[in-house]
Amino acid sequence: MNPFAILFLIRLLMGNKAGDSIRRRHLILAGKQAVHLVLAIWLTSLGVDLVRAAGLTDEVVLSLLEASWIVLLVLLHLGPEWLAWRELGPRGWVRTGRGLLRWATAGRRRADRTGPLALFSTLWAAETPDLYEEDAGPWTAIALVLDAERRGEPERARALAHWIDHVPPGNLLSWRLRTYGIEVFARSAARAGDWREVARRVRLGRGRGVRFLRKVAAVHEGKRVSAAALWWAWALAPGRKEGRSWRDAALATITPGSEPETAREATEPSAVPWLEHLRLLDTAAAGRPLALDRVARLADAWQEELSGQRVAQWMVRGLELGARAPSEVCREIRGQVMSELDALVEAAQGGWPEETSELAAELMARRRGLLLQGLSRWTTGFPSRGGVDRPIRLPVEEWTDWVAFHDHVFRVASCGRETLQTAWHNGLRLTACNWPVHLQRAHGEKSHWAACVMYAWAGWFAAWAGDDEIQRLSESNFKIARTQLDH
Amino acid sequence: MSAGRENLLRRHLANPFFVLELPLDASREQLERQGAKLLALLAAQVAEASTYPTPLGRKERTDEMVRAALAELRDPDRRLAHEWWARGLA
Numbered sequence A: 001m002n003p004f005a006i007l008f009l010i011r012l013l014m015g016n017k018a019g020d021s022i023r024r025r026h027l028i029l030a031g032k033q034a035v036h037l038v039l040a041i042w043l044t045s046l047g048v049d050l051v052r053a054a055g056l057t058d059e060v061v062l063s064l065l066e067a068s069w070i071v072l073l074v075l076l077h078l079g080p081e082w083l084a085w086r087e088l089g090p091r092g093w094v095r096t097g098r099g100l101l102r103w104a105t106a107g108r109r110r111a112d113r114t115g116p117l118a119l120f121s122t123l124w125a126a127e128t129p130d131l132y133e134e135d136a137g138p139w140t141a142i143a144l145v146l147d148a149e150r151r152g153e154p155e156r157a158r159a160l161a162h163w164i165d166h167v168p169p170g171n172l173l174s175w176r177l178r179t180y181g182i183e184v185f186a187r188s189a190a191r192a193g194d195w196r197e198v199a200r201r202v203r204l205g206r207g208r209g210v211r212f213l214r215k216v217a218a219v220h221e222g223k224r225v226s227a228a229a230l231w232w233a234w235a236l237a238p239g240r241k242e243g244r245s246w247r248d249a250a251l252a253t254i255t256p257g258s259e260p261e262t263a264r265e266a267t268e269p270s271a272v273p274w275l276e277h278l279r280l281l282d283t284a285a286a287g288r289p290l291a292l293d294r295v296a297r298l299a300d301a302w303q304e305e306l307s308g309q310r311v312a313q314w315m316v317r318g319l320e321l322g323a324r325a326p327s328e329v330c331r332e333i334r335g336q337v338m339s340e341l342d343a344l345v346e347a348a349q350g351g352w353p354e355e356t357s358e359l360a361a362e363l364m365a366r367r368r369g370l371l372l373q374g375l376s377r378w379t380t381g382f383p384s385r386g387g388v389d390r391p392i393r394l395p396v397e398e399w400t401d402w403v404a405f406h407d408h409v410f411r412v413a414s415c416g417r418e419t420l421q422t423a424w425h426n427g428l429r430l431t432a433c434n435w436p437v438h439l440q441r442a443h444g445e446k447s448h449w450a451a452c453v454m455y456a457w458a459g460w461f462a463a464w465a466g467d468d469e470i471q472r473l474s475e476s477n478f479k480i481a482r483t484q485l486d487h
Numbered sequence B: 001m002s003a004g005r006e007n008l009l010r011r012h013l014a015n016p017f018f019v020l021e022l023p024l025d026a027s028r029e030q031l032e033r034q035g036a037k038l039l040a041l042l043a044a045q046v047a048e049a050s051t052y053p054t055p056l057g058r059k060e061r062t063d064e065m066v067r068a069a070l071a072e073l074r075d076p077d078r079r080l081a082h083e084w085w086a087r088g089l090a
Helices: A003-017 A020-053 A059-067 A069-091 A094-105 A115-124 A138-150 A154-166 A175-191 A195-202 A208-220 A227-236 A240-254 A261-266 A273-285 A292-305 A308-321 A326-347 A358-379 A395-413 A417-465 A468-485 B002-013 B028-043 B063-074 B076-089
Strands: B051-054 B057-060
Touching: A020 A059, A020 A069, A059 A069, A069 A094, A069 A115, A069 A175, A094 A115, A115 A138, A115 A175, A138 A154, A138 A175, A138 A395, A154 A195, A154 A395, A154 A417, A175 A195, A175 A208, A195 A208, A208 A227, A208 A240, A227 A240, A273 A292, A273 A326, A273 B002, A273 B076, A292 A326, A292 A358, A308 A326, A308 B076, A326 A358, A326 B002, A326 B076, A358 A395, A358 A417, A395 A417, A417 A468, B028 B063, B063 B076
Parallel strands: none
Antiparallel strands: B051 B057
């Protein structure tokens, strides 16, 4: 019996045993396979007839042709999606591409059915779709970041991409998303020349395109990659025309004796606080990654320049110039330095060093206060008596807000374990645990993927905080949501 | 927020001492002379006057920037603040 007919029957049987949505999906998939099978057999017999009509009677050729239906079946299964992402989209054939994608994604789990169309349109359609009407799924999460980048909002894009470092294991990202979705995601960062971000994004991906970008990013990060490996990765990758300049730039970096630019930038803090201050402002204004400990070191360097003795010297200079209120000017300068350091701290990531100057400690205390205060924006919605005290918005709105919350919590964490423990017991635990519960209650299948990520994070965070109750609850909720995700 | 940081950076790069390419100990006469010279060069569209050096590379200079820089440095209090920032970057 034909193996595909067996598969068809299995799908029908599986559908009968499961719930309505699974049955519907399996029926659609079985129907699609039947269409593919009929098309493959028809095309094969057409080919055989044509060859026979042309007078060719070689038995070997004819038997090879007769067996070609299997190849055709595979092509019909994988081809439409490949064609849409690799050829039609980049060439601007958006309607045809969307049509093929709609056919290719029919019958898949919800998270991988509507999302690819949203991402495809965000990338190539003249008008970006209303992403807030979409499901809170992984494709939409990527589309939101690319949309922010396209609108020239790097800060917002950075915040929206914060989730990519914290995707829990458990097949939450399908192989199609890891191949097509992550590749376009990483390519966008590569076009902006942000190779650190490319390295971050490709960690989630797979496939030839992702492999090439991973190698180029590795070169820019100062890792050892051979020129031959880079050439091979480029030759096998899709989008070779665009990738040529990235390959050449990476090959130029590989040349002996040269040091990657990114590594150089990170290891050369200036000893002069003025110049370092300007450099860090430049880094932050450009949206490049900025390490928090570098800002702390800058604050340490300012400590001396803003000390009493230096200020007194400067007040003397003020009197020479005929300044009316030199002490007031000196106070203003200190205020300006502190507010600019606050802006740098806001943009920076990472941990704060333990031993710092008085000025850096003051900066840290200000930051800690602001961050703890800022958490109330999210925690007030989830009161201690349980439940939720605010309306649950559209799934994608809730997702973007949760990503901002997630980002904020990591900032709180950079202030130290004690600060985070305080925050955890002051409302953070209930917010982390209850948010996905209410999101799922309000939006069901449109929010299963987002809820999975949120539960996993809450469980991980509760384990870190030593809160067994929340950890158990979140892990159990994650398992349930994970099962629902496949419906 | 990123726009806010861009503004902070732009303010530093538009320090009047950079815009006017003046030494920190420049006298009032030097200041006026340099301002008038730059305004004349900009009016004559001399290419060299259209940019000025900063610690982060050359930036565009306009006559409005020159006038604003002159006004800032004429005020001793404002000059004290600009001099403090510029001396570390000069």
